[in-house]
Amino acid sequence: MRLELQDLTVLRGPCPVVEGVTLTLGPGEFVGLIGPNGAGKTTLMRAALGLLPHRGHASLAALPAPARARACAFLPQSREVAWAISVEALVALGRAPHRSAAADDRAAVDRALARMGLDAYRNRAANALSGGELARVLMARALAQETPLILADEPAAGLDPENQIRAMEVFAALAAEGRGVMASVHDLGLAARHCTRLVMLSRGRVAADGPPAAVLTPDRLAEVFNIRAFHTDTPDGPVFQPLAVVR
Amino acid sequence: MTLRLAPPLGLLVAVLFAASLLTGPAGLSLADSLGALLAGRGEAAVLVMREIRLPRAVLGLLVGAGLGLAGAAMQGFLRNPLAEPGLIGVSPAASLGAVISLQTGAAAAFALALPLAALTGAGVAVALALMLAGPRGGSFTLILAGIAISALAGALTSLVLNLSPNPYAAAEIVFWMMGSLADRSMDHVALAAPFLIGGAALLLTTGRALDALTLGEDAAQSMGVSLVSLRLRLLVGTAAVVGAATAVAGAVGFVGLVVPHLLRPAVGARPGRLMIASALGGAAMLLAADLATRLIAPERDLKLGVLTAIVGAPFFLRLIWQMRGRE
Numbered sequence: 001m002r003l004e005l006q007d008l009t010v011l012r013g014p015c016p017v018v019e020g021v022t023l024t025l026g027p028g029e030f031v032g033l034i035g036p037n038g039a040g041k042t043t044l045m046r047a048a049l050g051l052l053p054h055r056g057h058a059s060l061a062a063l064p065a066p067a068r069a070r071a072c073a074f075l076p077q078s079r080e081v082a083w084a085i086s087v088e089a090l091v092a093l094g095r096a097p098h099r100s101a102a103a104d105d106r107a108a109v110d111r112a113l114a115r116m117g118l119d120a121y122r123n124r125a126a127n128a129l130s131g132g133e134l135a136r137v138l139m140a141r142a143l144a145q146e147t148p149l150i151l152a153d154e155p156a157a158g159l160d161p162e163n164q165i166r167a168m169e170v171f172a173a174l175a176a177e178g179r180g181v182m183a184s185v186h187d188l189g190l191a192a193r194h195c196t197r198l199v200m201l202s203r204g205r206v207a208a209d210g211p212p213a214a215v216l217t218p219d220r221l222a223e224v225f226n227i228r229a230f231h232t233d234t235p236d237g238p239v240f241q242p243l244a245v246v247r
Numbered sequence: 248m249t250l251r252l253a254p255p256l257g258l259l260v261a262v263l264f265a266a267s268l269l270t271g272p273a274g275l276s277l278a279d280s281l282g283a284l285l286a287g288r289g290e291a292a293v294l295v296m297r298e299i300r301l302p303r304a305v306l307g308l309l310v311g312a313g314l315g316l317a318g319a320a321m322q323g324f325l326r327n328p329l330a331e332p333g334l335i336g337v338s339p340a341a342s343l344g345a346v347i348s349l350q351t352g353a354a355a356a357f358a359l360a361l362p363l364a365a366l367t368g369a370g371v372a373v374a375l376a377l378m379l380a381g382p383r384g385g386s387f388t389l390i391l392a393g394i395a396i397s398a399l400a401g402a403l404t405s406l407v408l409n410l411s412p413n414p415y416a417a418a419e420i421v422f423w424m425m426g427s428l429a430d431r432s433m434d435h436v437a438l439a440a441p442f443l444i445g446g447a448a449l450l451l452t453t454g455r456a457l458d459a460l461t462l463g464e465d466a467a468q469s470m471g472v473s474l475v476s477l478r479l480r481l482l483v484g485t486a487a488v489v490g491a492a493t494a495v496a497g498a499v500g501f502v503g504l505v506v507p508h509l510l511r512p513a514v515g516a517r518p519g520r521l522m523i524a525s526a527l528g529g530a531a532m533l534l535a536a537d538l539a540t541r542l543i544a545p546e547r548d549l550k551l552g553v554l555t556a557i558v559g560a561p562f563f564l565r566l567i568w569q570m571r572g573r574e
């Protein structure tokens with residue numbers, strides 16, 4: 001299962017927010033979607049899922065809703081939980097698209113809870129958790145959906161360093177297992193270290209697409225992000241630190 | 248958890264339903280009541296049981312269950328514990344229809360003119376709400392449309408009262424608006440039941456979608472929920488239930504607001520499960536309130552809507568007080 005976007009354009013009024021984006025996301029890839037605020041990262045993901053009217057082709061949006069829900073899980077940026085449901089019940093919501101046997105559903109929920117280290121949280125009320133705990137619970141919900149593709153909108157935003165790294169490591173591990181993951185990331189240091197590939201958006205268009213080192217060049221950082229940065233390879237992996245605003 | 252909650256709530260409803268059948272000014276004995284109802288013994292007793300008490304009890308059951316269910320569904324859809332089924336303007340519009348039928352004398356000329364006019368009002372309100380909010384409109388637009396429709400229907404109701412030819416007509420309208428199940432016939436049951444049952448069946452199909460909506464609209468859609476279909480089922484179901492309830496019982500407030508709120512912790516706060524529990528809870532509350540109107544002051548014709556509000560509002564205040572303590 002691959003995500004394929006062909007000449008995807010999303011208009012807000014007469015203005016294109018996403019314009020002519022063509023990209024694919026395949027098994028084994030952890031794609032970091034980067035770009036400054038307003039570059040169209042969220043819009044691109046929502047349109048790819050068919051949540052927004054768009055022009056061009058999006059392979060997921062073309063599927064009927066139940067099939068799409070079995071093909072791709074989505075983690076929206078807002079971590080909202082309306083009711084005081086238990087963590088276990090929340091994670092089990094991810095099983096809704098599968099009309100599978102109750103025992104299979106339970107096994108999938110158990111796997112997702114174990115993977116996110118949430119076994120002890122099963123009966124806690126989901127709306128009384130800390131931000132980091134809630135982020136893990138919502139991620140477990142997406143895992144329980146057991147889809148070949150996962151799209152996540154700023155999964156690391158608002159988390160402490162430990163939880164940020166854990167989130168990125170889970171996504172990287174899922175990709176290593178053969179799933180396709182795309183996450184929008186603002187922290188370029190995290191993106192450089194954990195993603196297999198980066199897609200840089202600028203004003204709704206793809207400015208660069210490739211391995212992190214090839215995308216995060218000084219010229220593009222200056223042009224797209226208005227910053228310069230320290231970027232080097234260490235025995236501990238790539239280190240990327242934004243330094244100053246240019247111009 | 249519903250499994251644990253359903254038997255006691257169901258039993259409570261059954262007991263209250265039986266009590267409703269066995270309570271009344273005719274002073275029939277238990278044996279006479281049951282004999283008349285089930286075997287048709289005793290001419291006057293049969294009339295009392297089958298034509299007066301049975302429709303009243305059945306309507307209490309159906310209207311209460313419908314209001315509880317619609318309240319739970321609306322709160323789940325809007326993800327707001329303060330939502331109530333009349334929010335989209337259905338109950339004020341149904342009241343307006345009823346008031347017009349009282350004012351024009353249609354209600355006096357033809358017994359079912361009033362409930363039919365009320366159902367028409369409810370239908371117009373939901374069509375207007377759907378039209379104003381559009382097929383993809385968010386819940387926010389829907390609430391605003393509901394407020395506008397409620398305000399308009401309320402103002403028109405006041406206008407009818409304002410222009411009413413004599414104080415008796417005005418008094419009749421005011422008393423009707425307080426809500427009651429007294430003196431309803433099997434014709435009322437036959438008219439309201441299809442809407443109440445059909446609407447409830449439609450609302451019960453939304454359980455899984457409402458559960459998914461706990462995580463927000465985008466997450467729910469990515470889990471396969473069609474918001475357009477959900478909204479249509481929810482609005483049409485609510486309009487059928489609340490329109491029919493208002494048509495036969497008048498404006499009975501607070502059941503759809505308080506009952507889901509009260510039962511939410513007992514079902515682990517899951518919107519799908521809450522609907523079934525709230526249907527049972529709503530039936531119990533309305534049957535109990537209707538019993539109370541007959542027991543507290545039988546000679547004064549205490550109105551049902553007044554009682555549910557008098558019992559419901561302090562109860563609600565207590566819940567708010569508890570909520571405040573937790574924050």
